Amino acid sequence: xxxxVNFEQRRRVAPFEAHDGTSRYCIFDAKCFGPADxxxxxxQVSYGRASGGSTTTLVDxxxxxxxxxxxxxxxxxxxxxxxxxxxxxxxxxxxxxLTYATQSFTPDDTSKYEIAxxxxxxxxxxxxxxTETTTKNWTxxxxxxxxxxxxxxxxxxxxxxxxxxxxxxxxxxGTPDATSAYCILGPPTRGVGIxxxxxxxxxxxxKKGRYMYSPRGGASNQIDRYDISTGRWDFGTTVHPxxxxxTTGSSYCYxxxxxxxxxxxxxxxxxRIFALDINDNTITAIGTTTLANxxxxxxxxxxxxxxxxxxxxxxxxxxxxxxxMCRVMLNF
Numbered sequence: 001x002x003x004x005v006n007f008e009q010r011r012r013v014a015p016f017e018a019h020d021g022t023s024r025y026c027i028f029d030a031k032c033f034g035p036a037d038x039x040x041x042x043x044q045v046s047y048g049r050a051s052g053g054s055t056t057t058l059v060d061x062x063x064x065x066x067x068x069x070x071x072x073x074x075x076x077x078x079x080x081x082x083x084x085x086x087x088x089x090x091x092x093x094x095x096x097x098l099t100y101a102t103q104s105f106t107p108d109d110t111s112k113y114e115i116a117x118x119x120x121x122x123x124x125x126x127x128x129x130x131t132e133t134t135t136k137n138w139t140x141x142x143x144x145x146x147x148x149x150x151x152x153x154x155x156x157x158x159x160x161x162x163x164x165x166x167x168x169x170x171x172x173x174g175t176p177d178a179t180s181a182y183c184i185l186g187p188p189t190r191g192v193g194i195x196x197x198x199x200x201x202x203x204x205x206x207k208k209g210r211y212m213y214s215p216r217g218g219a220s221n222q223i224d225r226y227d228i229s230t231g232r233w234d235f236g237t238t239v240h241p242x243x244x245x246x247t248t249g250s251s252y253c254y255x256x257x258x259x260x261x262x263x264x265x266x267x268x269x270x271x272r273i274f275a276l277d278i279n280d281n282t283i284t285a286i287g288t289t290t291l292a293n294x295x296x297x298x299x300x301x302x303x304x305x306x307x308x309x310x311x312x313x314x315x316x317x318x319x320x321x322x323x324x325m326c327r328v329m330l331n332f
Contacts, residue, residue, distance in 0.1 A: 030119045032149045032183040034226060034233045038117040038138065039069075046070070046115035047230065049080075053107035058098045060113075068092050072134050073115050080110030089135075090115070118143075119183035121152075122176070130176050131169045138167050146184055148172060153179025187233045191218015193250040195300060196226070199278050202258050207278065213260055219247040223276070240282060244274065249296025249320065255304045255313060255330075261286075263317060265296045271317055271326075273302075286315075287328070294321030304330075 037045055043064040051061040058075075070093045077083050082105040092099045098115075107113075122130040130148075143165045150158050153176070160174040162184070176182070194217035200209045210229055216222040216236075221244055225234040249265030260276040262283075270288040277284070301318040312331040319325070 030116075030121065030151055030181045030183055031114075031231065032119070032151060032185060034186045034231065036118045036143070036146060036184045036186040037232060038142070039065075044069075046075075046117040048113065049109060050107035050111040050113060051109060053097075053111075055102050055104070055106055056099060058100075058107045058111070058113060060096055060098075063096045065093055065095055067094055069137070070098060070115055070117075072137065073117065074120065074135050075113055075115040077105075077107070077111050077113050079112040081105055081108050082111050082113075119181075121181045122178055128163075128172050128175050129169050130172065130180065130182060133168055136168050138165055140166055143170060143184055147189060148182055148184050150174070150176060150180045150182050152181035153177065155180055159185070187214075187224055187235065188216065190214070191216060191220060191247065192298060193217040193247040195250075195252040197252050197254050197260050199254060199260065201256055202278055204279050211278070213276070213278070215246045215250070215252065215262065217246055217250070219245045221245050243283075244272065248298060249293070251300050251302035251317070253300070253302050253304045253315075256306060261302060261304060261315060263302050265293050265301075265320060267296050268292055268294060271319075273315070273317065286330075289317055289319075289326045291319055291324060291326065293319055296320050 039045060043062060048060045048062060050058050052059045070090045073090050074087045075090060075098065076087055077085055082103070085103055085105060088100050088103065090098050090100055116135070120132060120135060123133045141164050143162045146162045147159050148162050148170065150156055155174050155176050158174060160172045163171045163173065165171065194215055196212050196214045198212045199207070202208060210227060212226040212228065214224050214226065216224055222236045224236065227234060244264045246262065246264060251263045253261050255261065258277055258279050260278060262274045262276060264272045266272070269292055270290070271293060272288050273286045275284045275286055297320060301320065303316050304313055305316065306313040312329055315328050315330055317326045
């Protein structure tokens, strides 16, 4: 997980600790890679960019929040005007305005903000429960079955399952305490046979560098997509036709343009290869290898190498239990 300075969790160095220049440290962000959203509607999510405000209000004209949905929650200005103001408690909210105690800044369209809806530092935690007495208002059991990652304090760097939740407390499989900074994870549990592919240079300008694709694996045909601009996941991105189940023995690579290649290896059978077009979300069967695999195992056994002239490219696929390699020229 990248190290960012944020307001929920900081490593504090006690005055009596000795450091000689070899002591390594990391400042953690309470938000993990892809936190869950309490509300998924685009006009009700917990983050955005201000369109205006005052010293006591932040206005986001793109929002349509339920009235007082965020009362008691904490938020922070992450970039722009107001950055560095720390945690701010929300007193109340209308459909598009957060109200809080007087601050020293007036939000504007440079003020990017985020409300801590599924992550934070609990007020208390004991007997397998994390409690957020005054800063949350969850729907009962909306997080049941989700995974929670502890990013600081007791149980640091562990993931546990949420058994149930009330409006202000999470019941877990672990035993945290009040130091356990946490984040409820958005994506489903990943299975075997997955990868994370950054699609950095598609022809559609709005998608350039924005997305990372991750087949869910575990004998599923679902492909999830991480949106770098929001830090959130799009689940089960619709692709068609949905036929192959990717699991142990699957490999993935990107051609640097509009395609992600996926292979589905069958034990003692040929490798079936597909191309995902990220512009229209279609999967096309390219073909199979002429040689059969042996026993399949985890690992990335496929790569795309472009011709120096840029006219064609070559897709390389390694066999799993031999040193043999298959290569096919692609010019589409």
